[in-house]
Amino acid sequence: MILIDSLYINNGGGKILLDYLVKEIEKKNINVFYVFDERVKNDYKQIPLERKVYLKATICNRKKFYKKNKGKFIKVLCFANLPSLINLDCVSYTYFHQPMYLNIPKEFNYIERLKFRIKQQFLYFYKKNTSYWLVQNSLIQQNLCKKYNIHKDKVLITPFYPNEDLIKDSEIRENNVFIYVSNATAHKNHLRLFEAFKLFYNKYKTGKLIVTVSDQFPLVLDHINGLIYDGYPIENIGFVDREELITNYHKSEYLIFPSLEESFGLGIVEAIECGCKVIGADLPYMFQVCEPSLSFNPFDIDDIENAFVKAFKKEEVQTRQKLFNEINSLISLLIQ
Numbered sequence: 001m002i003l004i005d006s007l008y009i010n011n012g013g014g015k016i017l018l019d020y021l022v023k024e025i026e027k028k029n030i031n032v033f034y035v036f037d038e039r040v041k042n043d044y045k046q047i048p049l050e051r052k053v054y055l056k057a058t059i060c061n062r063k064k065f066y067k068k069n070k071g072k073f074i075k076v077l078c079f080a081n082l083p084s085l086i087n088l089d090c091v092s093y094t095y096f097h098q099p100m101y102l103n104i105p106k107e108f109n110y111i112e113r114l115k116f117r118i119k120q121q122f123l124y125f126y127k128k129n130t131s132y133w134l135v136q137n138s139l140i141q142q143n144l145c146k147k148y149n150i151h152k153d154k155v156l157i158t159p160f161y162p163n164e165d166l167i168k169d170s171e172i173r174e175n176n177v178f179i180y181v182s183n184a185t186a187h188k189n190h191l192r193l194f195e196a197f198k199l200f201y202n203k204y205k206t207g208k209l210i211v212t213v214s215d216q217f218p219l220v221l222d223h224i225n226g227l228i229y230d231g232y233p234i235e236n237i238g239f240v241d242r243e244e245l246i247t248n249y250h251k252s253e254y255l256i257f258p259s260l261e262e263s264f265g266l267g268i269v270e271a272i273e274c275g276c277k278v279i280g281a282d283l284p285y286m287f288q289v290c291e292p293s294l295s296f297n298p299f300d301i302d303d304i305e306n307a308f309v310k311a312f313k314k315e316e317v318q319t320r321q322k323l324f325n326e327i328n329s330l331i332s333l334l335i336q
Contacts, residue, residue, distance in 0.1 A: 002032045002334050003073040005065075008057045008080040010039040012183060013266045014097060016242075018079060020162035022047070024327050030335060033073070035065060059085065075334055082123055083130035093156075093333065094130040099263040099285075102143045107186035107260065124148055134158045134330065136264035137288040137323060160327040161266055165242070166273040168250050173275065176312055179210040179252035181245065181267035182259060184217035189258040189281075189298055191220075194227060194234070196304035201232055204312055209256075210248055214239040249274035254311055257281060258298045265289050269323060278319045279307050291320040 004025075009018050022044060025032055036044060038054040055061045063085040076092040078084060081101060083094045100108075101123055104116045127148055133155040135141050141155045178197075182188045190211065197209050213220050213236050224236050237248060249255075255271035255278050262268075262285040268278060269289055280286040281298035293316035296307040310316060 001073055002030065003035070003069075003076045004032055004079060005035040005062070005076065005084070006079040007035050007037050007055060007062050008082075010037045010057075013264070014080065015040070016266060017097070017161065019043075020160070020327070021079075021330070023162075024331060025334075028331065028335075030331070032334075035062075077134075077334060078130065083126045083128075085126060085129070087129050091131045092129070093132050093134050095134045096140065096144060097136060097263045099140070099261045102140070102147050102263075103261060105187035105261050107189075109186075112186075120147075132156055134333075136160075137285075139284050139288045140263050156333070158326055158330045158333070159264070159323050160325055160330050161264075161269060162242075163270070163273050163325050166246060166249075166270060168246070168274075172247070172251050173253055174208070174251055175253055176207040177210065177252045178207065178254045178256045178279070178308070178311070179248055179271070179276070180256050180258070181212050181249075181271070182257075184213045184220040187260045189260050191223065192298065192301050192304060193256065193258045194223065195301045196308060197234070198227065198232060199301070199305040200308035200312070204309070206312065207308065208233040208235065210235045210237060210252060212237055212239065212245070246270075246274060249276055252276055254279050254293070256307070257286070258296075258304060259285075260298055261285070269321065272319055272321045276319075277311075277316055279311055279316070287322075289321070289323045291317075291322065293317055293319045 006018050009015055034052040036052060036054045037057050041054045066084050066086045071089060074090055076088055076090060078094045081096050081098045084092060100116045101120055104113050133144060135155055135157055136159045138157060141157055144150060144155055145152050184190050201207060213224060224234060227234050249271050255276040257268055257280045259281060265285055272278060272290060277293040278290055279294045280292035282295040286292060294307050294310050297303040
């Protein structure tokens, strides 16, 4: 039996990838046992009780599970960045998709920075307990090897993401509509984006900005509501289901993506496959995914504004996608 350990995965891009992986594995009738975070206990009801367990996401619970079940699995995939807490007698993979384990953004406060420093030390201590690491692109491969002194041959590039539902027959795209699909943690850079959009709109009185900020970020929500009150055409659709999100991608002419740190940038590749042109931060992660139509310095509000202006004046080039879905390659690693 194969084990997929997804403890700690309960929302965001990691949850989207997990949902897709589970769906594809179950379609192939592979004998897999899942460890799920109890915060998603209402999900995955289609999986029989004898092939899953929901646990509270603690180090103690995770270690107990591995000690109790050591020897039962022929392969293990740890899906939440951290290897097993014990050395396993089988081939194990760790899917790494958290850029803060590599570089902690300066925008984080002291407590957040301290938390990730501890996690970095934790990962370094347990890195010996995985046979291979799986990552989404060569940039993360390079940085993971450098940060944790891991040989490149042990870090495999296996990008994957759900894309079968991204194409729509109807064309509803609107000119000069910009979308940014992301939560609102500090490194996602919403505040600079809003200031740049204000400057652009004040000059040209056109355009619309769609964002996806949930009520988990009340300060950013207050900022958005203040801008809307002042008459700026910003629409916050919040955390919406996938169908509505895809509809908004298809409504938008551009994805604008000012994030300061990404391991992958799921929203970038989704937007491209939905037909959006990408206006992206001039940072290495962006060029792993695509050659954007326009790029900008994400630390410079004036430069972000200038990107809005260039898009309005149609001075962009065509976006070129460079990274594609390889879900079958990932599943092949588990069943070989």
